[in-house]
Amino acid sequence: MTLQLNVNGQNHQVNVSDGSMPLLWVLRDLLGLTGTKYGCGIEVCGACTVMVDGQPELSCDLDVTSAAGRKIVTIEGLSANRSHPVQQAWVAGQVPQCGYCQSGVIMTMACKMKAGARGSDAVKEVKNLCVCGTYQRMKEASKTI
Ligand code: FES
């Protein structure tokens, strides 16, 4: 089947064999947007978080059919030149360690801040798992935005 996806402001036609394919697979394997990561695949870790119509969504658990026609933003489309306030604060605060979880964390933060939260409040709502344990650095960096 062919579906229309709007990702990072661009329309894409994607051909999928199964409409229940997770959006995560489509982003990574069909569109080449590998900034969104696969962690657990069972809605626990948050590594796969993207913005859909302004809300954080776990793309491992969102089927591509349900994502069609909605505005999807991935880490690649969050800003030009990594200029989003969360990205800048994360770099300045040297938050990422291995970095694997961070696109999901940043997208979650960006969604919360889009909804009006200050950084220090937004970070309290971040439930994403970070195996490297960068939680304290996230907390400190979020105070600056
Ligand atoms: S990969 Fe989606 S929540 Fe872990």
Ligand code: FES
């Ligand atoms: S920075 Fe390594 S898992 Fe979070």
